[in-house]
Each structure stands twice: as structure tokens, then as C-alpha cells.
Amino acid sequence: MSEGVASLGADAELSMLREMAASFAAGELLRGREEADRFPFSPLPLATLEKAHGLGLFSLTLPEELGGGGRGTEALALLLEAIAEIDASLGGVIFVNALAQEICLRSGAREALKGLVEAESAAQALIAFPAWDDPRFTAPTVCAVERDGGWSLEGKAEYVALSGLARRALIPAVTSKGGISFYLVGLRGEGVAVSDPVVSLGLRACPCHDLQLSGAEAAPVGEEARGKEAYEEAYIRMLPAAAALSAGILRGSLREALDYVRQRRQGGRLIADWSEVRMILAGMAAADQEAEMLVRGACRAVEEGGPGWRLAVRAASLRAMDLACEATTDGIQLLGGNGYMVEYHQEKRFRDSRQVQALMGTQDMKRQEYARLLLAEESPEWGRDVC
Amino acid sequence: MRKSGRGSLIGEYPAFDDIYCGLRALRRMPKAVIGETEKAVELARRFNREVVRPRALELDLRKQKDPDYLPWDLVREANRWGFYTMFIPRIFGGKGVNFPALSCVLEELASGCTGIANLVGVHYLGVATLCASWNIRLMNRVMRDTVAGYRSGEPCLISLAVTEPDAGTDVEEVELVRKARVSCHARRVKGGYVVNGRKIFISNGHLSTWHMLIAYEDLKRPQSTTVMLAVRNGTPGFSFGRQEHKMGQKACPASELIFEDCFVPDENVCVSAEQSAGLLGGAVEDAIMQVIDYVVSGSRAGVGAFGTGVARGAFEEALHYAASTEVEGKPLINHEWAQCLLAEMYKNVAVSRLTYMETNYANSLYGMFKVLNYRPVFYLFKYLPRPVIDRVIRPLLDLDAVTRLFRKIYFDWQPPPFTRRTSGWASLSKFAATDAGVRNCQLALELMGRAGLRHDGGVEKHLRDSKLLQIYEGTNQLNRLNLFKCLIAPSVPGAVVFDE
Numbered sequence: 001m002s003e004g005v006a007s008l009g010a011d012a013e014l015s016m017l018r019e020m021a022a023s024f025a026a027g028e029l030l031r032g033r034e035e036a037d038r039f040p041f042s043p044l045p046l047a048t049l050e051k052a053h054g055l056g057l058f059s060l061t062l063p064e065e066l067g068g069g070g071r072g073t074e075a076l077a078l079l080l081e082a083i084a085e086i087d088a089s090l091g092g093v094i095f096v097n098a099l100a101q102e103i104c105l106r107s108g109a110r111e112a113l114k115g116l117v118e119a120e121s122a123a124q125a126l127i128a129f130p131a132w133d134d135p136r137f138t139a140p141t142v143c144a145v146e147r148d149g150g151w152s153l154e155g156k157a158e159y160v161a162l163s164g165l166a167r168r169a170l171i172p173a174v175t176s177k178g179g180i181s182f183y184l185v186g187l188r189g190e191g192v193a194v195s196d197p198v199v200s201l202g203l204r205a206c207p208c209h210d211l212q213l214s215g216a217e218a219a220p221v222g223e224e225a226r227g228k229e230a231y232e233e234a235y236i237r238m239l240p241a242a243a244a245l246s247a248g249i250l251r252g253s254l255r256e257a258l259d260y261v262r263q264r265r266q267g268g269r270l271i272a273d274w275s276e277v278r279m280i281l282a283g284m285a286a287a288d289q290e291a292e293m294l295v296r297g298a299c300r301a302v303e304e305g306g307p308g309w310r311l312a313v314r315a316a317s318l319r320a321m322d323l324a325c326e327a328t329t330d331g332i333q334l335l336g337g338n339g340y341m342v343e344y345h346q347e348k349r350f351r352d353s354r355q356v357q358a359l360m361g362t363q364d365m366k367r368q369e370y371a372r373l374l375l376a377e378e379s380p381e382w383g384r385d386v387c
Numbered sequence: 388m389r390k391s392g393r394g395s396l397i398g399e400y401p402a403f404d405d406i407y408c409g410l411r412a413l414r415r416m417p418k419a420v421i422g423e424t425e426k427a428v429e430l431a432r433r434f435n436r437e438v439v440r441p442r443a444l445e446l447d448l449r450k451q452k453d454p455d456y457l458p459w460d461l462v463r464e465a466n467r468w469g470f471y472t473m474f475i476p477r478i479f480g481g482k483g484v485n486f487p488a489l490s491c492v493l494e495e496l497a498s499g500c501t502g503i504a505n506l507v508g509v510h511y512l513g514v515a516t517l518c519a520s521w522n523i524r525l526m527n528r529v530m531r532d533t534v535a536g537y538r539s540g541e542p543c544l545i546s547l548a549v550t551e552p553d554a555g556t557d558v559e560e561v562e563l564v565r566k567a568r569v570s571c572h573a574r575r576v577k578g579g580y581v582v583n584g585r586k587i588f589i590s591n592g593h594l595s596t597w598h599m600l601i602a603y604e605d606l607k608r609p610q611s612t613t614v615m616l617a618v619r620n621g622t623p624g625f626s627f628g629r630q631e632h633k634m635g636q637k638a639c640p641a642s643e644l645i646f647e648d649c650f651v652p653d654e655n656v657c658v659s660a661e662q663s664a665g666l667l668g669g670a671v672e673d674a675i676m677q678v679i680d681y682v683v684s685g686s687r688a689g690v691g692a693f694g695t696g697v698a699r700g701a702f703e704e705a706l707h708y709a710a711s712t713e714v715e716g717k718p719l720i721n722h723e724w725a726q727c728l729l730a731e732m733y734k735n736v737a738v739s740r741l742t743y744m745e746t747n748y749a750n751s752l753y754g755m756f757k758v759l760n761y762r763p764v765f766y767l768f769k770y771l772p773r774p775v776i777d778r779v780i781r782p783l784l785d786l787d788a789v790t791r792l793f794r795k796i797y798f799d800w801q802p803p804p805f806t807r808r809t810s811g812w813a814s815l816s817k818f819a820a821t822d823a824g825v826r827n828c829q830l831a832l833e834l835m836g837r838a839g840l841r842h843d844g845g846v847e848k849h850l851r852d853s854k855l856l857q858i859y860e861g862t863n864q865l866n867r868l869n870l871f872k873c874l875i876a877p878s879v880p881g882a883v884v885f886d887e
């Protein structure tokens with residue numbers, strides 16, 4: 001199978017990064033992915049997380065002055081795509097953490113990100129975040145109250161990814177000023193109760209927990225009530241990375257299906273020789289190429305800017321996420337009954353693709369927001385609800 | 388286009404009788420069917436409220452934790468509620484509710500949990516297979532076992548074992564089985580068959596007492612040497628293998644069945660290759676395809692009902708979410724786009740339901756249910772007092788002549804267009820409703836985001852459960868091809884399937 005037309009222009013450094021990611025995934029994730037996916041009924045692969053931390057996978061996009069890789073969206077997307085092809089869960093961990101870091105950066109809170117690279121363990125390096133919510137559209141359920149010159153948080157933060165692993169969480173909250181503000185809260189401190197892991201559809205080794213916050217001490221991240229703007233900036237830069245997860249999952253599904261149809265026989269021939277099977281394969285392969293091109297295009301739009309770039313990023317990323325959901329459904333189908341079984345990994349890809357599609361808010365709200373921005377291009381009053 | 392069936396314009400493609408099955412069936416339908424169906428649906432709704440919904444998520448989690456767990460408590464509960472005897476005809480000791488009502492019950496159950504619905508539905512797949520052999524003596528014996536299980540509280544379910552490791556799609560169609568690599572061998576010996584081989588993915592396998600087993604006398608000529616046997620648990624040489632680790636429908640195990648020199652006596656042979664040769668004037672392959680068509684015409688309507696049910700389950704979760712969630716300061720349910728989305732989901736449920744209803748009308752008029760749904764027979768069996776059934780009818784069921792009569796009716800007197808109509812509609816319902824089921828789950832997730840991803844939200848389970856529906860009872864690809872074969876190809880000279 002070709003490596004994809006869109007990758008031809010990737011520079012040598014990016015290719016090396018992709019190779020490193022692919023060999024890490026093959027060496028570290030392949031064997032244990034089925035067991036890890038049983039979480040919370042099996043332990044998390046903590047040793048793998050430590051290795052990922054050691055390799056700097058949790059600080060790829062962190063600025064160099066903070067000790068990070070200083071890389072942009074495209075590099076992150078390449079990394080995530082290669083990893084997700086084998087097991088998207090670790091990709092989810094990297095994504096959530098990078099999103100939290102990006103929000104801190106866009107909020108101007110660099111201080112909060114110091115020392116992450118040197119952190120002794122992955123737990124110390126990672127930042128938990130409710131990555132499946134878009135705080136611009138779903139009002140936060142946590143309030144921040146100023147008390148004795150400090151801040152404390154009250155309320156329930158649901159579905160906070162990595163909060164069972166990380167030491168700190170970045171939480172969106174409302175203050176008396178209204179709007180949204182971000183706070184970093186220690187997860188082992190007083191006033192923080194972490195629930196049992198929430199069993200989820202996909203990305204199971206990127207676990208989520210609910211948090212009950214009762215007067216938990218918290219440090220503000222950025223200016224009070226300016227969270228929406230910071231979130232939008234982080235969101236638009238991270239959308240292609242989420243789409244890259246989708247593209248990686250899709251490619252994994254296609255490869256597995258291709259292997260299978262070349263071996264399985266029905267009706268006296270390889271199933272690859274039935275023309276209906278070929279139609280499905282052709283659809284998957286085209287979706288694979290399309291997703292890859294969309295991700296590359298979205299990354300380029302983030303990095304190069306230009307007129308309408310935010311729209312382009314949204315359109316491309318949403319489409320890539322949808323494609324992965326459709327293609328992984330076919331990915332199961334081509335394996336028949338075996339596709340529905342855990343051992344063949346297609347069912348995991350089917351679940352993971354949906355889990356990724358819902359990152360940073362529901363797909364339907366993403367579509368609504370896209371339409372509003374599109375209309376605002378022509379006449380700004382349409383876009384007044386969007387920051 | 389060739390005329391199909393009658394000579395007048397009404398018989399031209401698409402033939403009136405092919406596309407308006409319901410219209411003709413309604414005229415002949417006994418009125419009591421409506422009341423019976425209403426009662427069956429009510430019972431299913433009560434079961435849903437009291438048993439299925441409170442336990443579905445917990446059972447799914449339990450199975451994730453312990454993949455080898457078997458949900459005996461739920462099966463006992465379903466047995467206690469009478470679901471395993473509800474659709475067994477009264478002459479065989481059951482409650483005799485009309486068979487088409489099974490689909491309505493399955494939709495109800497699947498709207499709560501498709502896996503639990505399968506615990507009930509697959510038993511009737513076994514029943515339907517047993518019935519498709521029209522071996523009345525054996526039907527009576529096996530179904531009365533289920534009735535005894537209802538009385539004793541020890542469930543006696545029936546499974547269907549066709550699929551083998553190297554033959555899945557192939558064993559759903561005679562044209563394909565001809566080239567299949569089957570391995571379940573039935574050797575003719577004095578007084579019965581000796582079976583060797585393995586069956587996989589058998590729903591309810593570990594939970595069933597009887598297994599309708601498809602095997603082949605000659606592995607090189609499976610298309611003309613197919614035999615159907617009834618194997619009871621405890622038969623020497625028969626054992627259970629592993630349970631599959633599936634993505635969803637976890638309540639219902641998919642089992643491996645192992646046969647090692649397993650002797651099946653003649654009295655447990657539903658239909659032998661020799662008997663098939665005596666049907667349809669000796670056209671063995673046609674007779675075997677007819678058996679397959681009888682089974683799938685009923686069972687695929689059931690899977691269509693599962694698809695409808697899971698589509699409805701997802702719709703109900705989405706509706707609840709939209710009614711209880713605010714987006715941008717306004718209830719989501721009052722956003723126009725959400726209203727259109729919910730209408731689309733409702734449509735998917737309603738259209739799916741119409742497909743399985745139409746299939747059942749076809750089955751009542753032209754297929755397996757045609758005798759039982761014939762008004763005089765329907766009322767006779769419904770109101771005949773039990774003692775009369777036991778004293779007068781029951782002894783008749785053991786007579787060879789009765790089996791011969793039923794085989795005459797269902798094979799020799801069954802015009803091919805009738806079978807094509809039921810089988811074609813069943814395939815249509817199967818793939819239309821199951822595609823709609825998966826679609827609605829996807830739409831619900833896209834609406835609900837993380838609320839749908841959480842196990843405790845219920846929608847993610849519906850999605851996992853729904854995907855299987857596109858695979859079993861023939862993949863949706865095979866069903867599209869069967870629809871083409873039954874409802875399109877006959878009107879196009881030279882059109883053939885599986886011959887590209």
C-alpha cells in the first residue's frame with residue numbers, strides 16, 4: 001500500500017519522527033493493546049507511559065524554552081497518526097495532555113508548564129483535562145471562588161481524562177465575573193474526590209474519571225473570564241491532531257482488512273475476488289487517502305494561516321473524523337464474524353473512532369459552529385456567538 | 388423486463404403480489420391476531436421495565452469483567468415469564484401466540500438490550516429451523532421439552548448450529564455451499580449418524596439444551612448431502628468449546644460446539660439427505676435451499692426487529708438527552724436542527740418496523756406461518772381445549788403420514804414465487820433495519836458526545852450491540868444479493884447470482 005500521496009512533501013525530520021513513532025508503536029503497543037483495552041478490568045500499561053514520557057512524547061509541542069520539542073501541529077499529527085494505527089489509546093493520552101498544555105500556553109500561563117520534561121514520572125508530567133467537552137458551548141459545572149487571595153473550586157467536573165493518572169488537572173470554571181476561566185488543581189489535594197474510572201466506548205487506556213471538587217485549592221491559568229478565547233486558539237490548533245488520530249485508526253483498519261480479504265476464502269475463492277468486497281475495500285482505501293490529505297491540509301492551514309484557514313481546519317478535521325467512523329464500520333464488516341471479535345482488533349478501531357470523533361465537543365455542535373463561522377465570513381453578525 | 392407471475396398488467400414487474408404483501412394478508416388475517424400481539428407487546432414492555440432495563444448495563448459490565456460468565460439468572464427469568472414457550476404452537480404444548488408477534492416482542496426487548504433480546508430470539512431461530520424440516524414427530528418431542536422446562540423452571544432452549552470456521556457466508560446459500568470448505572461430517576451408520584466437526588459463533592450455545600445441527604454426509608458435495616440433526620446436551624461425543632470475546636451483545640454467548648464421534652440416532656434426524664431427495668420431485672438442492680429459505684424468512688424478520696429495537700433504543704436515549712440538556716442557554720430539544728435529527732431517527736425506527744411487518748405478512752400468506760395463520764386452523768388451535776389436544780391431536784403428531792402431509796404442503800405444493808417473496812422481503816428487512824440500527828446509534832452519539840460515550844449512558848452499548856446485526860443471519864452483503872436473487876433477478880432474463 002502506498003504511504004499516501006499527501007506525505008510526499010514531508011521533510012526528513014518529520015519522516016524520522018513518523019518512523020520513530022511507528023517503531024515505538026510496533027514495539028511497545030502491539031503486544032499489549034488487547035489487555036490494555038480491558039481497562040478498568042485490567043491494569044493500565046504504566047510502563048509504556050513511562051517510556052513515552054522518556055521519549056518526550058508528552059512534550060513534543062511544548063516550546064523549546066520549556067524543554068519541549070517545540071514542534072507544531074503537523075509533527076504532533078504525524079506522531080498521533082502513526083501511534084493510532086496500532087493503538088489509539090496512547091494517542092489519546094498524548095492528545096489530552098497536549099491540549100491541556102496548549103490551553104495553558106494560549107492563556108499565557110507558561111509558568112504552569114515548567115519542569116514537565118524533567119518530571120520523574122509520567123504522572124507528574126501529564127495534565128488531566130475534560131477533553132470531551134467544549135466549554136464554549138457546554139457551561140462548566142464548576143465554580144471558582146476567590147478566597148484569602150487564592151482560588152478554590154466547587155462542583156462536579158465530569159469525564160476528566162487522565163485524572164486517575166496525572167497529579168494535576170486543568171479545569172474550566174465560572175467565576176462571579178461570568179465567562180470561563182481555567183484553573184489547575186492538584187488531584188491529590190484536599191477537597192478533590194476522584195471517582196472510579198468511567199467505562200467508555202473507546203480509548204480505554206486513556207481513562208476518564210469524574211471529579212467532585214469541594215473547596216479544592218486551585219491556581220488560575222491566564223486571565224479571569226478570558227478562557228473562551230484561549231480555548232478557541234488551542235482548539236483550532238488541536239483539531240487536526242484529533243483528526244490525525246482518526247486517520248491513524250482508519251489506516252489500521254484498512255491494513256487489517258486488506259490482510260484478511262487476501263487470506264479468507266468463501267464461495268470457492270478469496271473473498272477479495274468478490275466484486276462487492278472490492279467495492280467496500282475501494283471505499284475504505286479512498287477514505288484512507290482522503291483522511292490523510294485532509295489532515296495534512298488542516299495542519300498546513302494551521303501553520304500557514306491565510307484567509308479562511310480556521311474554516312478549512314474545521315471542515316477538514318470534521319470530515320476526517322466522520323470518514324474514520326464510516327470506514328471502521330466497513331473494517332469490521334469485511335472480516336465478517338471475526339471482525340466482531342476482540343482478537344482481530346477491528347472492533348476496537350470501530351469504538352476508538354467514535355471516541356475520537358467526540359473529542360472537544362459533540363460532532364453536531366462542531367458542525368453548528370462551523371456553519372456559523374462560514375456565514376460570518378460573509379457578514380460578521382452571523383458569527384457573534386463564536387469567539 | 389419479463390412479466391413475473393400472472394398474465395395481466397398487475398403481474399408485470401414489479402408484480403402487485405410482490406410489493407403489496409400486507410394488503411392481501413390483512414384480508415385473511417384472523418382478527419384475534421391484533422389482541423394477541425397487543426398482549427405480547429405489553430408483556431415485553433413489562434419485562435423490559437422490570438428485568439431488562441434494570442439489569443442490562445450491569446450484565447454487560449459483568450461480562451466485560453468475566454468474559455466466561457453465563458447469564459443463567461436472566462434466562463431463568465425469561466423462562467419464568469414464559470418467553471420460551473410463548474410462540475410454540477398449542478398443539479406442541481406452547482402458548483401458541485401467533486408467530487409474527489415474536490418480531491414485535493423482539494423489537495421491544497432490543498430497545499432495552501439487544502443481547503437480552505437475542506437470548507429470546509435465538510431460541511426461536513432454533514424453533515424455526517426445527518419447524519422448517521416439518522418432521523412433526525421430532526418437533527413435538529423437542530418443543531415439549533421446552534414446555535417441560537417452563538413448568539419445571541429449568542429452561543430448555545434450542546440453538547442453531549450452521550457456521551463453521553471456514554464456512555460462514557457459504558452455508559447461507561446452496562449456490563455457495565457447493566464450493567464451501569465445510570468440515571462437519573455426518574457419517575451414515577446403522578440407526579443414525581456419527582458426527583465429527585466443529586461449529587463456531589453459535590448464539591446461546593452454552594445456554595441451550597437442544598442444538599439444531601447442520602452437517603454434511605459428503606464434505607465434497609455438501610449442497611446435496613446436507614443433513615439436519617437435533618443434538619441434546621449430554622449426548623456422548625458432544626461438548627462445548629470456548630465462548631467468543633465479542634464487542635457487544637454480551638448477554639448472549641457465542642459458543643463453539645465440538646462433535647467427536649458423536650452418535651445421533653435416527654429418531655433425532657430432522658431431515659436426512661435421503662429424505663431431501665424425496666422432496667420436490669428429487670431436486671435435492673432445491674429442497675435444501677427451501678429449508679434454508681423457510682428458516683431465514685422467519686429469522687431475518689426477527690433480526691430486522693432487533694435492528695428496529697436498537698434504533699429505537701438509541702432514539703429514546705437521544706430524545707431524553709435533548710429534553711434534559713441545555714445548549715447555548717436553550718433546551719437542546721428546542722433547537723430546530725435537533726428536532727430534525729430526532730425526526731430522522733424516528734423515521735428510521737418506523738420504516739424499519741414496516742419492513743419486518745411486511746415480511747411477516749408475506750410469511751403469513753406465502754411462507755412458514757401460512758397454515759397456522761389460516762383462519763379456521765388459527766381458531767381451532769387457539770380454542771381447542773388442552774385435554775382434547777392431548778388426547779386427540781397429540782397421538783396424531785407421531786404418525787409418519789402427518790409429517791408427509793406437512794412436507795407435501797410446504798415443499799411440493801409451495802410455488803417458487805411464494806418462497807422468493809418471503810425470502811426476498813426477509814433479506815430486505817434484515818439489511819434495511821440493521822443498517823438503520825447502526826445509523827441511529829451513530830446519530831445519537833454525534834448528538835450526545837461524551838454523555839453517549841459513557842457506559843452508564845447506555846448509547847455506547849447500543850452501538851456495540853447494533854454492529855453484530857449487520858453480520859449474523861447472513862452478512863448484509865449476502866442479504867442484498869439474496870434480495871436481488873429473489874425479487875429482481877427473476878424479471879431479468881439471464882440474471883444470475885454468485886457467478887461473476
Ligand SMILES: Cc1cc2nc3c(=O)[nH]c(=O)nc-3n(C[C@H](O)[C@H](O)[C@H](O)COP(=O)(O)OP(=O)(O)OC[C@H]3O[C@@H](n4cnc5c(N)ncnc54)[C@H](O)[C@@H]3O)c2cc1C
Pocket residue numbers: 264265266267271274276277333334335336337338340509547548549550553554555556557559563587588589590591633641855858859860861862863864865885
Ligand atoms: C456473535 C455471532 C453470533 C452468531 N450466531 C450464530 C448462530 O447462532 N448460528 C450460526 O450458525 N451462526 C451464527 N453466526 C455466524 C454468522 O451467521 C456468520 O458470521 C455470518 O454468516 C458471516 O460469516 P463469516 O463470519 O464466516 O464471514 P465470511 O463469510 O468470511 O465473510 C467475510 C466478508 O466477506 C463477504 N463475503 C463473503 N462471501 C461473499 C460473497 N459471495 N459475495 C460478497 N461478499 C462476500 C462478507 O459479506 C463479509 O463482508 C454468528 C456470528 C456471530 C459473529
